[in-house]
Amino acid sequence: MGMVAALLIWTGLVLATLLPLTFAATSEYLAWRDPIYITAGLAGVVALCLLLVQPLLARGWLPGLRLPQGRVVHRIVGVFLVAAVVIHVGGLWITSPPDIIDALLLRSPTPFSIWGVIAMWALFAAALLSLLGRRLSPRSWRLGHTSLVSIVVLGSAIHAILIEGTMDTTSKAVLCGLTVTATVAAVARSWLRARSRASGKE
Template structure:
């Protein structure tokens, strides 16, 4: 591995681990129920995993050939779904009425609505992934791309609206990385589908 490749991996690891580490150290976690803490940290982990997904899907990470990267992309997708289930399940266990209101999109807190929209988009994406071989390539590409945009928009809005355990600056930086990484992956797909102007215009 070259020095440049190593530096990229170190920077990426730092970008993902620093927000999680700062969240663990948040004073807002004092005296909280362990299930609530685990649920919150699962949400932070899910946000961090979303940085990896587009980078793996496009083979942008050094040292990983595209087939290998996409294989890991599928594994990270499973981890992402697991983290979301842990996040929502933990919140359900600590406050069932609030969880029900959020899932029924009648919560008074806007961040809950955005989070639920992103959650269902992730679940639909996972379902499509299991059916991919039965779908026409164009249907898969359009569906996956559109859902990725919904997931990122919903998740980032959800995270930024919450004043919780995540440290604000690291949270903002992590959200920005999610947007940039996803944009880099989505724009070429949109150009291929004729839904975006060619690069340079």
């Protein structure tokens, strides 16, 4: 890959993540909010941005971070992703415990809360599966991990799109669209490679 192409890829990634963060951080919705709420909200935006990075790292699609370096960074970013979600949910719990309890019990009247909780539990399950990876067969691990992360990305995208809040509508839609597209491409690539290997052994 040429330097121009690599520069374009990194520039696109920075813009796709930095613009939503900038718009959210400067949103008028935060003008009268307390620091805990602001931190929780921005942590959610950070988590969404990290979701875009993860499939690119896992497949080695970022210039300068080819396999296996990309997968090492993928695991590190995964830790930050879980931490961002914990901060997001924990901050909202502090500011409004009843709303979080209703969301966790899947009885919230707002659909975006339900999707957010589904994505959260799928993320925690994917993180746990990563820790148990060596105890599972490669096929079982791959199937479980890709299924869970697909739920995480879909749930997170719907969660973000349904919320009318700090995130700019256009940049949010672009970020969610890119994240879903990257994840679908990564999962499809993994599935095709696994199928190719299986065919080669027959």
